[in-house]
Amino acid sequence: MMKVSRTLLLVQMLFSLFWCCTITKADDSWTQLKGSSQRSGNAAEITLKTPLSLAAAVPLTDGIFTSPVVSEDQVFVVDGSGVVFAIDTTSHKVIWKFATRGGLGNCNNVASPAIIDNYLHVGTTAGYYYVLDCKNGAVIKEIDCREPIFSAPVVNANRVYFATLGAQVYAVEPNGEVAWTWDFVKEVVQFNGNRWSGADWLAHRKDRVTWRDHFVCSRDICFAGNSIVIPAGGRTVFLEDDGKQPRLRAVGEVPKYAGSEYPATFGQSADDAGNVFVQWHRRDNAGRVEVMQLDGEKIKADYIKGTQTSIRDPGLLSFASVSIRGNDVYRVRPEEGLGLCRHTMGDETTEVLCAAASVCSPVLTHDHAVYGGLDGKLYVVPLKGGEATTFTTAFDAPITAPVAIANNKIYVPCEDGYLYVLNADGTISGPKAALPERDLQVWKIRSPLTGPLTDPKFDWYTNYGDFGGTNANAQGLKPPLRMRWARRLEGTVKHLPVCGGGRLYTHTAEGQIIAVEQDTGRLLWRRYWPDVYLSFTSPLYIDGKLLIPQAGIKKSRMRCLDAATGKLLWEAPFTGSPSWSRQFPPVVHGNIAIYASGSGEYATQGTEKAFTFGGKPAVQPDGREVMSWIYSNDNPYYPKDHHPIVWAWDLDTGEVIWKKDFSQYGRGGNDCGIAILDGKLYYSTFFGYATSQRKRRGLPVENNGITACLDPETGKVEWLTNKYYVTSKCTLSARDGRIYIGGFNRANENTQDRFVWCLDAKDGSLVWKSDAVTSALNVVTVGEEFIFSNALRGKGNVFDRVSGKVVNSIGHNYACCRFTLSEPYVLGANMDMIDLSDNGKLVSTGPAIDSRECLGAVVSNGRIFYTSQASGFVVSQTFGEESKKLPAIWERP
DSSP states (O other), X not given: OOOOOHHHHHHHHHHHHHHHHHOOSOOSXXXXXXXXXXXXXXXXXXXXXXXXXXXXEEEOSSOOOSOOEEETTEEEEEOTTSXXXXXXXXXXXXXXXXXXXXXXXXXXXXXXOEEETTEEEEEOTTSEEEEEETTTXXXXXXXXXXXXXXXXXXXXXXXXXXXXXXXXXXXXXXXXXXXXXEEHIIIIIOOOSOTTOXXXXXXXXXXXXXXXXXXXXXXXXXXXXXXXXXXXXXXXXXXXXXXXXXXXXXXXXXXXXXXXXXXXXXXXXXXXXXXXXXXXXXXXXXXXXXXXXXXXXXXXXEEOTTOXXXXXXXXXXXXXXXXXXXXXXXXXXXXXXXXXXXXXXXXXXEEEEEOOOOSSOOEEOSSEEEEEOTTSEEEEEETTSSOOEEEEOSSOOOOOSXXXXXXXXXXXXXXTSEEEEEEOBSOOOSXXXXXXXXXXXXXXXSSOOOSTTOSGGGOXXXXXXXXXXXXXXXXXXXXXXXXXXXXXXXXXXXXXXXXXXXXXXXXXXXXXXXXXXXTTOOEEEEEEOTXXXXXXXXXXEETTEEEEEEEOSSOEEEEEEEXXXXXXXXXXXXXXXXXXXXXOOOEEETTEEEEEEEOOOEESSXXXXXXXXXXXXXXXXXXXXXXXXSOOSSOOOOOTTOOEEEEEEETTTOOEEEEEEOTTTOSOOSSEEEEEETTEEEEEXXXXXXXXXXXXXXXXXXXXXXXXXXXXXXXXXXXXXXXXXXXXXXXXXXXXXXXXXXXXXOSSTTOOOBOOEEXXXXXXXXXXXXXXXXXXXXXXXXXXXXXXXXXXXXXXXXXXXXXXXXXXXXXXXXXXXXOEEETTEEEOGGGOEEEGGGXXXXXXXXXXXXXXOSBOEEEETTEEEEEOSSSOEEEEEEETTHHHXXXXXXXXX
């Protein structure tokens, strides 16, 4: 492991001091993302003065997810729909604009432009790369890359470099002439087929793809010394430009930490000393900022102390590149109270500079750090400490792309579709511009879903498919599969995407709720609430509303939003840790929303081994029992203060209709599930298998768990059994008069066996008990023809509907994959497609866009949707006949 030398730290500090002390006037240009090819964000030559005042708010055609660039008297910005604007820096009038090719599918453009000489370089989601004349917008060069470009062009010396989503690297002259190209997939992964085709990957691998096949370059490239540094498939690639061709110098791998698979890069930047800073994520909030440095042809690696996160350490991940000045590293994250932090290389202390949560990389001026918040405010934070100066945008939409600063002005791109121009010279000359009042309505769908399955009855509207939790549908799924769209995600998830109203909804574990068009993936709106902490819960779409349980150690809230706009309609408190087992959202009966949880006290680390996921228990001084927020997979019992609770709210107002505590039967409630069938509510919860442990601790010993049938309107119990119950990491499902129950844990401490139980929904009596299985994870899937359950690192099983006998199985050694069933296929990680009607045959796999295998895909309205758990990526596919008519936006005839 590399140790940052005292000499290097001294050189970096002196370099920083030199710039801070000798250059204080504002520059008149900002030619690329974060101001330099290193993406360091270090603009020490720029001095800002407050207060700030609004000079203009320029409307564009869509939300803005890219950073502006400035040259001479023009500012250039690309909006989400790929429309390029040139704006006069004095009058703030649009000089020219240019719509890049691709139509409505050319959306979610995140590649910031770059300027070299009099040329503007622009990469697009549609896969076209443009070189435009800065003066009039004339097209000088168009390069058809035939795959999306998510990474901003980087200017170094007299060339421009860019990378496609498929990790192809281009070196071009200022006028766009291609000097050379290099392909990570061919050169390193050694795959020569169509990298976006599941059929080609299956032919190549002869089995499912894994993290070893991960290749996408979805974040920004940068320069470190003489090397072009590319974040490709969880690896850090160092290329050198030899003039007519590239030379591969090294491929860096993040060392083992919370796993050893190639992780995902969520941000990359470098400093003048040649250090590359990689903000990465491997699984379940595990990540940190790695520091890599090329030493000859080898890489030395260390990490920034205080940036490491995991499921048992306090703190959430970052989803943006860090900024660097000297030996100080500045990092934002979507966690209120820890929004902007300063870390020092070689020091384990973390200094909080501003509380406001963010996924927007900061820019460092002489005295300030400038960044946008998820709350729609711009923050100008004194580096020496003190209160931040803020500017509030008009519609509270997040600011997610870095600002540009030039000519004593800050150019602020906002997801509401406005480019805000702020005076930052400390004076307010002339009349102050007013905030815009016209909502640009970027939240409106522009490309409605088409096809024969657009009716709401074909929506995958909840995490388990329907209120019965069957986790299954039948929509004519068949090969071939074809990519439709791909978009970037600044967060992690543990649930499946849900659909309704032509939109797809995602809840990140860090508290963002995001709505996109189902047809194109275009971002419609993003909302964020603070104090959400590793909440692995799914939204629910119901009649134009979106219900989402958002939980945290400090507080937990059920929130109801307008599904079209994201506007909050009501919120209500609940208790509990929505972690491994409780991805499920509420169920709805009539006008009543019903949810299940467990009460109790939580911390990042529990007080007993059984209350922790790993590591040493954190004993409380007063001896209190405290549950870990993310608790053990194999939990034998729960703390004394845990109660199993079912809540019911009025869907229109959030008023509590009824609330029922089942603690008279036992303590626990974290591992539970709910379902509705034929107008009845079914609830099952686990109290832990260790009866002897509960007796020792003075807890009820009669029951290891219960399953109950309730009247959903009143909460009245109609029947209850203590013989059959979910054990952990599993909800219950209901179909055709039967209830299906599984779990990860053993049911009691006297056996090692696990089973699936099938109960009669009328009275809870046993219909059948399955053969012994390794486990029955997440949910027992019940289709019209097949009953299926996954096992953690074991065989997935197909059960006989009459007897419960295992009649077939699938292997492939999946971990905690959250499969779904669209008969006759189950869908797994990286869009794996397995035919249950053909002995579990794998018929398609990949492309490998995820580092982990925790989530499968869903079929909704005749499309496939897949969200990566670890890699910050969402994609959609078409299938069968529709795939012939609906190609990806980057495919050409």
